Amino acid sequence: MIAGKDKITPGQLMFVIIQAQIGVNILFLPSSVESVASSDAWISVSLAGITTMILILAIWGLSRRFPGMILFDYLPLLLGKPIGTIVHLVFAASFIAECSLTSLLFVNAVRDWIFPNTPKSIVLILILAVSLYMARENLRAIARFFVLTFGLIFLMIFIATYAYKEADIMYILPINQAGIPSIIKGALFSMNSFFGYEMLFFCYPYVQGKSRTILKAVFYANTFSVLVYVYLVFTCLLVFTPEEIKIIPQPILYMVKALSFTIIERADLYFLTIWTVVVTSTIMAYLFMSARSVSSLFGMKNHAGTTPFVTLIVFCISLYPHNQDMVNRLKSIVGILGSVSFVTLPIVLLCISYLFKVQRKESAEG
Template sequence: MNKHTITYRQLFFVIVQTQIGVGILSLPFSLFTIAKIDGWMSLLLAGIFVQFSILAIWKLCERFPQQTIFDILPKIMGGKLGVVFNFLYTLHFLFITVLILILYNNIVSKWIFFQTPGWVIIFTLAMVGVYFISSTPRELARFFMLVTPLLLVLFFFILYAYTDVHFLYILPMGETGFLTILKGSKDAVISLLGFDAALVFLAYTNGTSTKKLKVISFASLCVTLFYCFIIFTTYIFFNPMEIVIVPEPVLYMLKAFSFKIIERTDLIFLSLWVVSVATSFIGYLFVTVKGVQKILSLKHHKKAAPYLGIVVGIIATIPSSKLETLMWSKYIGMTSLILSVFSPILLLLLAAIRNKKEKEVISS
């Protein structure tokens, strides 16, 4: 059997781990700024929207079995335009990895390492990424599976907040109106990004087509519910007037709890969260390196990995102030909406119109 394949069960972990990442800490805040206390509804709504993209991605990859998005694009668009789009997509994924690094550096230097220079924080994670993506998808998936139990620990930490919550803070429900909730779901969709890794990973997945769809949808459902739980908890822990000034509500909430042995629960949470960030970074970096491999027609993507790590790291050190970071995340969020959420649907339509389709090559 080919070492590059993963089982459909492993695909679940790949998607979950790529989806859960940096956003987990600041999502409640960013949703609150738009949809107020109904932010959690925006997220549920976003979960539904994302499902459409997932359907499109799945259908698209079903048409071209065992091929990544970078193989598919030239086939739908035609040779030259395909190369342009390959380049565009690679750049897009590259900037997502950059954004992950930027936000990661931001939070880590704000909460734990006040003195450590930003580039050190960035390059240690970039190095980890380079190391991981030099391996096969199977090894990657195994690692993602291995660290998934850590999410349970995060869950229990957050559960502890229920010792001091005010359920009335979530009321009155739906007062902000449907339009505002809808507007909030835009940001929520961006936080759910990571399912787009399926554009590449589906190519390596064994199993029947329906099983694959079930697995991706289930992964997205799990992440949506997990996020919703976090958002809901922070909204009943913090007063609606207070959450406006707390950009990382989850950490702030945990900072207030201390046990006999652990005094700063937020630091424990952060060190587990780092793993989640690393996995989504690795997931996207792998997707990017696959794009680079295709563009440069490399035999193995391993060769490009170190250079990619350096490039990504260097770009990530550029934004220096909080406002610049905000601008970056705004623009990259926008391109993500277009390229990861909407365009799979368009690509699928295009493929259907042009009737591009390939039979599965049975390889054993």
């Protein structure tokens, strides 16, 4: 059914998931979670990561019951044609919205930090053009690129580690000063950083190897992403006082801006440059998912044809909001869509599959 040419290895899957998960939120997560869970933000982020594990398990359980099929192939089997199409639309909308939000946040960060006078559309066109070039290709080529650029994440961690010179452990003590309800609320806030694991819906049938190996690979991937996020949030909490973090929107950049190496200054510019690559891979992953979902909506096998149109839609959506208020509104829309399709739906679909015993017959795989 799926040609050997399109297959990826479990190792590649791991990197695909990591790259899809780690994205724009590296910059924004610390302050947004801190505002809710104050100095216990790192516990919230870990909690969110553990919750993600459960969701991954749900997606994996679902994909395992329909070997050789991606999400949209078995949605009609699970829900029937009409409801299946509606859910399909919700998924497609979520992917496109998530993609647009990521691009928008990226462009805003770039404008805030480097080019305050450059029109938004130019940066947006550039990043979307590069993403489009990649997202048109098959999963295998995308996986290659993601593996190649994976090392940059370590470079970012390395730059951030330098900030420990100014760390003070007292800032996070005592642990649990915010109280458990705030921590859980913070965990809900940070869930959207871990979005990207939905890629498993699309990758599962393309991965060589047993389903257990696939699960393991995705678990490792998620563990890595959680560690990166927790580490960065933790570092920020140690470096800044709780009052400081509340004021600054991108604490990590402020943190590395203060660093001075012998041959380079302003590490934040380099950090932003590397971060651009990481964000671009997230956008590539989401563009790929959006294009796949839109093309299967129209019953097309190949997604290369729809990708340009999807990119155009993403461009329009992310160009539209012109003040912080609208950005926040888009954020909340994406939050709702995301929690419906990436959090609730996998579990609901899995329950339906088990309750009504819907699964693909093994013989069909042939």
